[in-house]
Amino acid sequence: MPRLNKFRVRIETGDKGMEEPVRFCFNSHRLPLEDVSGGTKTGEVLEGGYEVNSVTHSMTLVGPDKGEWSLKKVTVDFECENTPPYSVEFPAVELDETSEMDIWQDPPLPTFDV
Amino acid sequence: MSFFKTVKNIFSGNSASREKVPTTASEDTPNTSTAPVEEDAPFSEPEPPAMRRVIRVSADTENLFPPDDPDKVLIKAQPSNTGDQCLFMLNRTLFEGHSWWYPTFESAEGSSLAERLFSLDDVETVLVHEATVTVTRKDKSILDWKPLGMEVGTVLRELLEEGGLLISQKIRDEMPSQDDIQNGIQKAINEEVNPGVAGHGGLITLQKIKGNTITIKMGGGCQGCSSADFTLKQGIHGSFRKFVPQVGAIFDETDHAAGMNPYF
Numbered sequence: 001m002p003r004l005n006k007f008r009v010r011i012e013t014g015d016k017g018m019e020e021p022v023r024f025c026f027n028s029h030r031l032p033l034e035d036v037s038g039g040t041k042t043g044e045v046l047e048g049g050y051e052v053n054s055v056t057h058s059m060t061l062v063g064p065d066k067g068e069w070s071l072k073k074v075t076v077d078f079e080c081e082n083t084p085p086y087s088v089e090f091p092a093v094e095l096d097e098t099s100e101m102d103i104w105q106d107p108p109l110p111t112f113d114v
Numbered sequence: 115m116s117f118f119k120t121v122k123n124i125f126s127g128n129s130a131s132r133e134k135v136p137t138t139a140s141e142d143t144p145n146t147s148t149a150p151v152e153e154d155a156p157f158s159e160p161e162p163p164a165m166r167r168v169i170r171v172s173a174d175t176e177n178l179f180p181p182d183d184p185d186k187v188l189i190k191a192q193p194s195n196t197g198d199q200c201l202f203m204l205n206r207t208l209f210e211g212h213s214w215w216y217p218t219f220e221s222a223e224g225s226s227l228a229e230r231l232f233s234l235d236d237v238e239t240v241l242v243h244e245a246t247v248t249v250t251r252k253d254k255s256i257l258d259w260k261p262l263g264m265e266v267g268t269v270l271r272e273l274l275e276e277g278g279l280l281i282s283q284k285i286r287d288e289m290p291s292q293d294d295i296q297n298g299i300q301k302a303i304n305e306e307v308n309p310g311v312a313g314h315g316g317l318i319t320l321q322k323i324k325g326n327t328i329t330i331k332m333g334g335g336c337q338g339c340s341s342a343d344f345t346l347k348q349g350i351h352g353s354f355r356k357f358v359p360q361v362g363a364i365f366d367e368t369d370h371a372a373g374m375n376p377y378f
Contacts, residue, residue, distance in 0.1 A: 058168075060168055062166070063166070088173045089173060089174045090171050090173050090174070091171055091172075091174055093169055093171050095169070098166055098167060099166055099167050099168075099169055100166045100167075100168055100169070101168070101169045101170075101171070102168050102169065102170045102171075102369075105173055109192050109193070109194070109195065110192070110193075111190045111191060111192045111203075112190070112191050112260065112263065113188070113189065113190055113191075113267075114189045114190070114191045114202065114263045114264050114266065114267025114268075
């Protein structure tokens, strides 16, 4: 499992916005995003990140405690130890008080042309 | 919530004290996250972790190959983490809707693709799945795939440019229907696989079938078990192929990192 130095997430909210602070769950620890800009109301875009500096077992985006939150697109930029930075883009999903979204993805395996 | 109230609720069966447990689709896995603690209760016990279902969606993948020149055969090699196999991805399909596993040189008879690959030194097995070929090598001590990878790439490119039949007609003609394959695999799971892993608290479920390509999920004691890969390759693969010899690729879509009760 790779050691994640830091990540930055960009969340485009769809037609169901929410007003709670955005939280993520790293290795089952729930944390708020840092260095946040933008918002999560309908149609808004929020950006935030966190300097994790830890080995990653799981990482999720936590749904709101009340109501529903539709995510139009989620883009995560990862900076892991010993691998080049990489980006992952997730399609639309809807979260609520019973759900969280897996946003972790291992660094891509290196390829070469043959 | 106070300790005494919690105990009272447990014995009284008060459901209001329990956390909401999801009753959702099978691809969702329960996860734990820390619940907030009441601030004004100095001797309060933390609430048990809230159970939420984890939604997993496949990330959008960027196009591996630029669409500039579709006639040109483009191949990318991706060695596995363990170095024991290498995945070759092509910009064209080799076996539409199906997959085929060649465990030996003899099994390649009539399939020009596998015959030519087995003629390379060090190729042990070949798996063809739609637009990919996975090769394992005999010498497991060699981790550098570049030399053999270049040879495999040359063979694949030559074959595609020649334009012959890559997969033997016999394999195509004798391919069972998807329903027959599904019934056979379910029988293997029920009669051999699950009774075998039950002793370790494991449970195997058939998730998806496309043509003769199988996707399974490992649950219970198998999820997160350090021997899961060994169980899959040495036990489950063999059992599936015994019940349905025409099974091609077998994928495991288990999120082993989320395993809550691994056997090892």
